Every structure is written in structure tokens, then in C-alpha cells.
Amino acid sequence: MVSEPEFIIPDWPAPKGVKAVSTTRTGGFSVAPWDSLNFGDHVGDDPQKVGQNRLRLADWTGIPVAEFRFMDQVHGIEFAELPAELPVQADGCVTSQPRVPCLVMAADCLPVLFCNRAGTRVAAAHAGWRGLCQGVLEQAVAQFDDPAELMAWLGPAIGPEQFEVGVEVREAFVEKDSEALQAFVPGRARGHFLADLYSLARQRLTSAGVTEIYGGHWCTFSDPERFFSYRRDGVTGRMASLIFIEY
Secondary structure: OOOOOOEEOOOOOOOOOEEEEEEOOOOOOOOOOOOOOOOOOOOOOOHHHHHHHHHHHHHHHOOOHHHOOOOEOOOOOOEEEOOOOOOOEOOEEEEOOOOOOEEEEEOOOEEEEEEEOOOOOEEEEEEOHHHHHHOHHHHHHOOOOOHHHEEEEEOOOOOOOOOEEEHHHHHHHHHHOHHHHHHEEEOOOOOEEEEOHHHHHHHHHHHOOOOEEEEOOOOOOOOOOOOOOHHHHOOOOOEEEEEEEOO
């Protein structure tokens, strides 16, 4: 028997007409190693199971699944204005239209949801370290008129005690902003560092003029019962983080 999905509802002061959610791995139809609420149709899972899982999310929103755009994410900084025709290749999406979900998938990378205080525009960004370093969050902020009117929510990602990277990753961030040094500490392996994606995201958002930043306290790698993690498991599913204007 399939259990009810466990959803994470952002704890932030979003306008009343804005709804947002981040899924966990529980409450779906997929079997191991994609068990069970996998939304990725590119990871080897049974397409029928993925379709059933997507219907569960659509039911929660009250929006037909045909209106969803599960993007082809490529670790870049491109944004798509929704609604848009399929296929959509981008790492962020934005809309000002009601009942059009902005959604990104992740399994260690950082999902970031955005809305303005008026509740008239929303966005979702997929920020792996490459996209984060290249400016995907700055690109998200640029989709809005005024950064000071924005709020951002950082969803489940790999935590700072588990995300070990090479020196080239640290150098790439520091080259963009010397403040990034604070987000790296020596790793377990020689010449490696533990990177804090949440801290790096907060730095980038703050520099872009965003003052209201929420979330950012999970670790997908360290919680296998609750979250998919590509770094931990290799073959695994993808969680979804989405935001939409309800009315």
C-alpha cells in the first residue's frame, strides 16, 4: 500500500496567494533504487511509476499535470518564462500567471524558490555548484523588478558536512567573490574541502540585494530515509520543489 507523501511546506512569510512545497522521497509508487516518490524520468525509473508520482503532486496543487513543465536541467543559468512549450531546457523558471507551477528537481543540488511580496511573480532555480558559481541565483533575481521586494527559500540540499569538493571548486567561487572562502573548510581527503552550498547561496543572494532568505538547514546525503542523494547512492530518484500563484 502506498503511503501518503511527506511534503515540506516552506516556513516563510509568503503572500497568501502563493503556494510552495518541496517533496521528500516518501509516498510514491517507484521501487528501489528510486523508491518511492521519484519525479525524474531521466534516471532509469519506470516511466509509468514516474507518471503516477507526478499525478500525486498535481493532485496536491489542484493543477492538471499537463500544465507542469519538468525541465531538462543542465547545470546552467538559463531561465524559462512559463507557460512554455515542451521541451524546456533551463535551470530556472519564472511566471506571473496564476496556476502555472514553477518547478525544479534535485537530489543534492540546491533548489531555491522565489516570490515577490506582492505575490504577483514567482520563480524556481536549480543550483548545483556549477550553476551557483556561474550565477543562476543572480539570474533568478534579475527576473524580478526589485530585489528588495523579493524573498527566497532554500530547499533540501547536501549539507556542509558532506559536500566534499576539490580545490578547483573553491578557487572557482573565490575567483568570483573572496567572501566565498568562508564557505569552505578543509575536507577529509588531502587537497579537498567541505563546501557549504547554503552559505554560498546566501552570500550570492545578499550581494544581489535579497534581504529575506529562509530555509537551508537540511542534508539530503545524511538522511536516506527522507531524501534522495545522488552523491550517496548514484542511481536514485529526484525530488521536486515548486511554487505557484494560486489566485
